[in-house]
Amino acid sequence: MKLSVNNVAKRYGDFYAVSDVSFTANQGEIVGFLGPNGAGKTSTLRMMVTYLPPSSGDITVGGFSVRTKGDEVRKLIGYLPETPPLYPELTVKEYLSFVARLKGVKDVKEAVERAIGKCFLEEVTNKLCGYLSKGFKQRVGIAQAIIHDPEVVILDEPTSGLDPKQIIEIRELIKSLGKGKVVVLSTHILPEVSMVCDKVVIINKGKTVVEKKLTELEKSLEETFLESLRGDV
Helix, strand or coil: CEEEEEEEEEEECCEEEEEEEEEEEECCCEEEEECCCCCCHHHHHHHHCCCCCCCEEEEEECCEECCCCHHHHHHHEEEECCCCCCCCCCEHHHHHHHHHHHCCCCCHHHHHHHHHHHCCCHHHCCCEHHHCCHHHHHHHHHHHHHCCCCCEEEEECCCCCCCHHHHHHHHHHHHHHCCCCEEEEECCCHHHHHHHCCEEEEEECCEEEEEEEHHHCCCCHHHHHHHHHHCCC
16 A cells, blocks of 8 residues: 655645645555645645645555545545544544444444544543543544544644643554554654654645655754755755
């Protein structure tokens, strides 16, 4: 399984939210996706999951193009947006069951139990999503992203709002996902990338400026990130 982002751009009129982003992510690899606010990270993620069509370039997932095979791509991808897409009037179990059916999961009960266990949701299974703390909402968001056991998992700020214990648990979950899946992790927390990821992709002003394995960085991630924003790399 491979995710390939090939010279994609997203234009709104004369404004380019993304102008030239390229990188690859392979099975068993966790890629940290970094950039300052306004760099085009969220727009790129939305193109990867077929929410937005690229203005130019292409993205392929398992050989399927987001331009021509969007339905096939969506079967392979699990996505956690920055704001988890929850239904406040449903309990956690009801919501995950609904998502599982929506994604065509055959054994809904087994899938829900697996996702609840992986995301440490046992204590809130029967609580309404609307009454959960921010941390638990984030974990339910991750659970819905992996409910159908996708080949590619794309996470936008997955540890946002979590307490220290929850952050450790979610980082361990991300590491476990990375053993057999493609994982793309967008975050503002540089130490998180150093602790969890195998590879880093940095974009700035809509363009890829760094794509390297962490072991190949000549300087620390913090120094590399700051230099990339100045155009020194």
